[in-house]
Every structure is written in structure tokens, then in C-alpha cells.
Amino acid sequence: MMKLGEKHFTALEAIVEASEKIMEIYQEDFTAIAKDDGSPVTKADLASSFIIREHLAKTNIPITGEEGEKADFEERKNWVESWCVDPLDGTKEFIKKNGEFAVNISLIHNHKAVFGAIGSPVNRQLIFGGQAFGAFTCSYDEIYQSNKWVELLQIEEVNDQLMVATSRTHHSGNTLNVIRKAEDKYGKAAFIKKGSSLKFFDLVQGKADLYPRFAPTMEWDISAGQAIYEAIGGEVLHAETLEPLLYNRPNLTNPYFIAKKKVLDI
Ligand SMILES: Nc1ncnc2c1ncn2[C@@H]1O[C@H](COP(=O)(O)O)[C@@H](OP(=O)(O)O)[C@H]1O
Ligand SMILES: [Mg+2]
Known part of the structure; x- marks a missing residue:
């Protein structure tokens, strides 16, 4: 290292x-x-x-x-x-x-x-x-x-109860679709509602398993969290291509994304 x-x-x-x-x-x-x-x-x-x-x-x-x-x-x-x-x-x-x-x-x-x-x-x-x-x-x-x-420890397990991080203020229907899909596999989810990139504190400590974001964010909202999360077995994926988000793009508005533990299979 x-x-x-x-x-x-x-x-x-x-x-x-x-x-x-x-x-x-x-x-x-x-x-x-x-x-x-x-x-x-x-x-x-x-x-x-x-x-x-x-x-x-x-x-x-x-x-x-x-x-x-x-x-x-x-x-x-x-x-x-x-x-x-x-x-x-x-x-x-x-x-x-x-x-x-x-x-x-x-x-x-x-x-x-x-x-x-x-x-x-x-x-x-x-x-x-x-x-x-x-x-x-x-x-x-x-x-x-x-x-x-x-x-921070490598993330190797999904919580006994699926924990989902969500925005306090920004939501959309598609977020629920991803949560439903995860619930089909892992059982009923509980939620951690939090504003800002503080959600990444819950993600990198393994307290949250999943953070689906189908509402706009900007490069500076997510890139720092992604760098930290990727170091320990997390990922932040483009919601459609499922490729990791890239930055310094022509358009600074991020695509919708799914941040999750790599071991969480959806
Ligand atoms: N319509 C919109 N377009 C672009 N970004 C938006 C937006 N609505 C909210 N955001 C982004 O979402 C962030 C808040 O995230 P959350 O909803 O998870 O708390 C905002 O950070 P700022 O407060 O720095 O502007 C902002 O960058
Ligand atoms: Mg911001």
C-alpha cells in the first residue's frame, strides 16, 4: 500500500x-x-x-x-x-x-x-x-x-438485515425498484436517511449495504466517496451500464447510480 x-x-x-x-x-x-x-x-x-x-x-x-x-x-x-x-x-x-x-x-x-x-x-x-x-x-x-x-476493514458481508441509505430530500420511483429487487434476495430492508455524502460514512463502515440514487447529483457529491469505498470492497456503478462512475466528464451531472457492497448481488 x-x-x-x-x-x-x-x-x-x-x-x-x-x-x-x-x-x-x-x-x-x-x-x-x-x-x-x-x-x-x-x-x-x-x-x-x-x-x-x-x-x-x-x-x-x-x-x-x-x-x-x-x-x-x-x-x-x-x-x-x-x-x-x-x-x-x-x-x-x-x-x-x-x-x-x-x-x-x-x-x-x-x-x-x-x-x-x-x-x-x-x-x-x-x-x-x-x-x-x-x-x-x-x-x-x-x-x-x-x-x-x-x-477501515474490507467489506465482506451483507448485513443480517439489508440496510439501505437514502437521501433525506431527493427520491424517485426507480430507487424503490432497486430496493424491491434487493429485498427479493435479502429480505425486508431497513433505511438510513441522511443528507449529503455523510451517507458514505455508513457505506464505508459497512452499516449500509446499498445506496441507489435515481435523482441528480454532481461529480463533487460522489467522487470522494467512491474513491474511499472502492478501496475496501465497495462500488459505485452507473445504473444502466453497471460500470464504475468516471469523472471530469463533459457533463458534470452524474448519471443515476447504485452504490453498494461488491458482495451484494442484485
Ligand atoms: N436537481 C439537481 N441537480 C443536480 N444536483 C442536485 C439536484 N438536486 C440535488 N442535487 C445534489 O444532491 C446533493 C444533496 O444530496 P442529498 O439529497 O443526498 O442530501 C446536493 O448537494 P449540495 O447541497 O452540495 O448542493 C446537490 O449537489
Ligand atoms: Mg453537494
Whole structure:
């Protein structure tokens, strides 16, 4: 297994520092404004984006992110390596003040998510890793104490009761079809409802077996989680082709997908 390098630590630091700013704003009376696409944005999204960009600028690797300039595909198609950043994933949950938001950073290499890190600002906990590194969890205070990191175990079994992760706010009929199919094989499912990429905390710890998503998401919502999950026997598959999702695509909106344990057979 490879050890994390300087750029990976820069990403972890960026998440910790951005999270501190997010939590400062979380305690205040902030307001949300609507973006051009109608989705909400707050001072916290923008402040977090600024901090993360400042950190990642040290790596000289270009960035695709939810907030800030997005390069055209004409330029992006030449990128061998790029960061993909969601400075505040789950803005709706942040506004509702239910704690279910996250900060996501992934590293894309030739369209594949090779490293990912997700931070929970409320719990001050990180998950991070990739196929070359393995996957780990640690608290925000432990990023430079690798002896305190907990290595996440390879996922080898489906839970006795099938556990399905779902969005708190975005659903569709097809999600139910996939769940029914899995239930035919594994019995009645129970649900873990959670906003944002925090769902990947449940997936990588094996608590959730399946996360079918037949509603829109963007590259920065899922790529970090995919990199970590793939390191330990999880997969994130295009719902139609059943191929792993690729990134830095012309269209940054993801296809519908199914994230699941590899051992879960549907
Ligand atoms: N109509 C839409 N188009 C694109 N992405 C959407 C969308 N509706 C929701 N999303 C994505 O779904 C994410 C929330 O996921 P969930 O429903 O699992 O909590 C949002 O993250 P942001 O809050 O960062 O915008 C957003 O990126
Ligand atoms: Mg998001």
C-alpha cells in the first residue's frame, strides 16, 4: 500500500480549516440566497470554497468545484489530474440545521477517482483513502498522527438485515425498484436517511449495504466517496451500464447510480 503524499495531506488540512469556518457560520444567523439553478447557497459555502482553493492552490493541480469558476470541457479534457471539490455538501441540511452536511475533496486521475476525503464538520471526523492507499477514519485533530487513524476493514458481508441509505430530500420511483429487487434476495430492508455524502460514512463502515440514487447529483457529491469505498470492497456503478462512475466528464451531472457492497448481488 502507498502512503499518503503531501498533496493528500493538503486536502485533509483544507477540509479541517474549511470546516472550522463552516461551524463558525453555522452558529450565526446566516441567510441563504438562491443560485441561478434555484439551489441555495450561504456565506458558509463561499467561505469554505475560498479556504479550500487557497490550500489546494499549493498543489498546482486544477480544480473543479461546486462554487467558483468551472473550466469548460475544452480545457478540462486536457487535465490528467484534477481536484473535485464540494465545499459544503448538503446546503439544504445546513440551512435546516440538522447537522447532515459535509466537505468533500477528491483527486481525479485520468477520469478515475483515485483519492477521496470527506469531513463531517459537526462530528469533526474524516474518512479518506483510495485503492492505492486503503481507507481510514480519524478525528480532525489526528490528521498528523497516523498511528491514531483507524483503518477501515474490507467489506465482506451483507448485513443480517439489508440496510439501505437514502437521501433525506431527493427520491424517485426507480430507487424503490432497486430496493424491491434487493429485498427479493435479502429480505425486508431497513433505511438510513441522511443528507449529503455523510451517507458514505455508513457505506464505508459497512452499516449500509446499498445506496441507489435515481435523482441528480454532481461529480463533487460522489467522487470522494467512491474513491474511499472502492478501496475496501465497495462500488459505485452507473445504473444502466453497471460500470464504475468516471469523472471530469463533459457533463458534470452524474448519471443515476447504485452504490453498494461488491458482495451484494442484485
Ligand atoms: N436537481 C439537481 N441537480 C443536480 N444536483 C442536485 C439536484 N438536486 C440535488 N442535487 C445534489 O444532491 C446533493 C444533496 O444530496 P442529498 O439529497 O443526498 O442530501 C446536493 O448537494 P449540495 O447541497 O452540495 O448542493 C446537490 O449537489
Ligand atoms: Mg453537494
